[in-house]
Amino acid sequence: MDQRRRRRRRGRRQTRRRRKRNLLLKMIILIILIVGTIAALLLWKKYGPSKETADLNKYYGVENDNQLAIVVNNQIIDSKGMITDGKAYVEYSVVRDYINERFYWDPNENTLLYTLPNGVVSVGVGSKDYSVGKEKNSEEYVIVKAEGSTAYVALDFVKQYTNMDFEVYDKPSRVMVNTETGSVDVAQVKRDTQVRYQGGVKSPILTEVKKNDKVRVIEDEGDWKKVRTEDGFIGYIAKRSLKDVTKEKISRDFKEPEYTNISKDYTINMAWSNVTNSDANSGILQLIAQTKGLTTLSPTWFHVADTDGDLESIASTEVVNYAHQANIEVWAAIRDFDGGIDSYDESYELLSHTSSRTNLINQLISTALSTGIDGINVDFEKISEKCGEHYIQFIRELSVKCRQNGLVLSVDNYVPQAYNQQYHRKEQGVFADYVVIMGYDEHYGGSPEAGSVASYDYVKNGVEQTVKEVPSEKVISGIPFFTRVWKETPKTDAELAKAKGTDNEDYTMNVESTAYGMAEAQTVVEQVGVTAEWDDKTKQNYATWEADGSTYEVWLEDAESLAPKLQLIKDYNLAGSAAWRLGQETSDIWDVILKYVN
Numbered sequence: 001m002d003q004r005r006r007r008r009r010r011g012r013r014q015t016r017r018r019r020k021r022n023l024l025l026k027m028i029i030l031i032i033l034i035v036g037t038i039a040a041l042l043l044w045k046k047y048g049p050s051k052e053t054a055d056l057n058k059y060y061g062v063e064n065d066n067q068l069a070i071v072v073n074n075q076i077i078d079s080k081g082m083i084t085d086g087k088a089y090v091e092y093s094v095v096r097d098y099i100n101e102r103f104y105w106d107p108n109e110n111t112l113l114y115t116l117p118n119g120v121v122s123v124g125v126g127s128k129d130y131s132v133g134k135e136k137n138s139e140e141y142v143i144v145k146a147e148g149s150t151a152y153v154a155l156d157f158v159k160q161y162t163n164m165d166f167e168v169y170d171k172p173s174r175v176m177v178n179t180e181t182g183s184v185d186v187a188q189v190k191r192d193t194q195v196r197y198q199g200g201v202k203s204p205i206l207t208e209v210k211k212n213d214k215v216r217v218i219e220d221e222g223d224w225k226k227v228r229t230e231d232g233f234i235g236y237i238a239k240r241s242l243k244d245v246t247k248e249k250i251s252r253d254f255k256e257p258e259y260t261n262i263s264k265d266y267t268i269n270m271a272w273s274n275v276t277n278s279d280a281n282s283g284i285l286q287l288i289a290q291t292k293g294l295t296t297l298s299p300t301w302f303h304v305a306d307t308d309g310d311l312e313s314i315a316s317t318e319v320v321n322y323a324h325q326a327n328i329e330v331w332a333a334i335r336d337f338d339g340g341i342d343s344y345d346e347s348y349e350l351l352s353h354t355s356s357r358t359n360l361i362n363q364l365i366s367t368a369l370s371t372g373i374d375g376i377n378v379d380f381e382k383i384s385e386k387c388g389e390h391y392i393q394f395i396r397e398l399s400v401k402c403r404q405n406g407l408v409l410s411v412d413n414y415v416p417q418a419y420n421q422q423y424h425r426k427e428q429g430v431f432a433d434y435v436v437i438m439g440y441d442e443h444y445g446g447s448p449e450a451g452s453v454a455s456y457d458y459v460k461n462g463v464e465q466t467v468k469e470v471p472s473e474k475v476i477s478g479i480p481f482f483t484r485v486w487k488e489t490p491k492t493d494a495e496l497a498k499a500k501g502t503d504n505e506d507y508t509m510n511v512e513s514t515a516y517g518m519a520e521a522q523t524v525v526e527q528v529g530v531t532a533e534w535d536d537k538t539k540q541n542y543a544t545w546e547a548d549g550s551t552y553e554v555w556l557e558d559a560e561s562l563a564p565k566l567q568l569i570k571d572y573n574l575a576g577s578a579a580w581r582l583g584q585e586t587s588d589i590w591d592v593i594l595k596y597v598n
Contacts, residue, residue, distance in 0.1 A: 199224030268576025375408030388422025517584030
């Protein structure tokens, strides 16, 4: 009996111990599950994809219900547009800078212009009507609206003259404008996923995309691709969520206007003649008689009298007739300096008013036709950065009138540099018949240091940079018939101290120069009794001497120096050469030129 009792007591104790073990095991498992769950939640929180959605108004920069966000190709534009009467309008600056640079807005006369090959489209603020040359047209909507000083242009109107398409979306209100051409990279979405603001699952969601949706691929960034959706969201999709990138050709039903040009069937041998008054015209005849193979004469006959666009002319029918008898064309030069207007502000005032440009162009064409001139050569050298868009519009408008009247339009340009991009050489190459590089004044009157007027590398660089923007068969390379004799005198201590903190701080010499024609410069060298030696770097004959405590230097222009510059015409298949200026050359120069322009 006692034995059975003891066995029962042992059994009860064992049962209690098992229960305790089971309970402890369950508690351990529970703790492990809790810890695992917490760890999983922490890992998910750290590495799992975020469901946070981006503030789309902030993303697009939309501040109120009246604003229309603008996406052009792969860029969200800071400027905004608006929807009015069911039509999308965008700021003029957006049209000019991102969609079609040929649209031009005149804020002084509240006129929007677009230059076609044989006419200018013109529309005023608040109007449904517009003109193309003398033809009147009308739309069902207001084409240009103004709010304060800001002009807004209807995208439907812009599309008439632009290879583009666009679509308007809401939530938020935005327009997706596409002007891309050719082939672009696209990919299909493999599965429903999200486009995120940045690459990474923690970045806020911009929008959802569905399986088989198509996206434009912009950049490849590791495990993520930067994409643009068809409705204008630019963000990131995980690479694993996209099918392989393929090329897609963009095709639209748009015909680009053809801007025809006059092209001579010979290599141009042109020279400018600097004429300062009517009496000086008689001297041109003798200068022409001394040339060989000259095809084109450009006398400086035209100046802009005032900012209203009135023309000063000393054009001579006698000279034109004489030139024609010698089988030489006359492309009269018009300048915005050295007579009449002569400052950056005046050129800006002239060109920023459509009525002033029109007045000048009409007088130019009328005078050219009445005098029998064959072409117009534009030599505007007072064009500031802010004047650039007005200047190129002047060239566009002038090209229309020249084209209509069979006049050759040539435009003079500095050697391309970062600081003169406002001349819009590429656009000149479309509208003008010829683009002339003034391949000289590398070191100019007033230069703080002595140097060549036109070293070989300087001229070559000008040609190379220009033909990147302008068809080579339209490019004329300008060469100098002059050089400068430089005088350098060490600055005094007082002068060095005064120069501290100025642009001239690094220059220790006072520099003066005098411009000479070829024969005159050679005479200067001979008179001081020195011999010029060939400098292979500049490809010029160089001479230097000391006198009266100063150092004199000259890089001569002569038959030897012009030959390698003229060779560039053949090397780059250029249209020809132009020389500044007639009368400064030696007689042997024409034989040298003929070797390269024939």
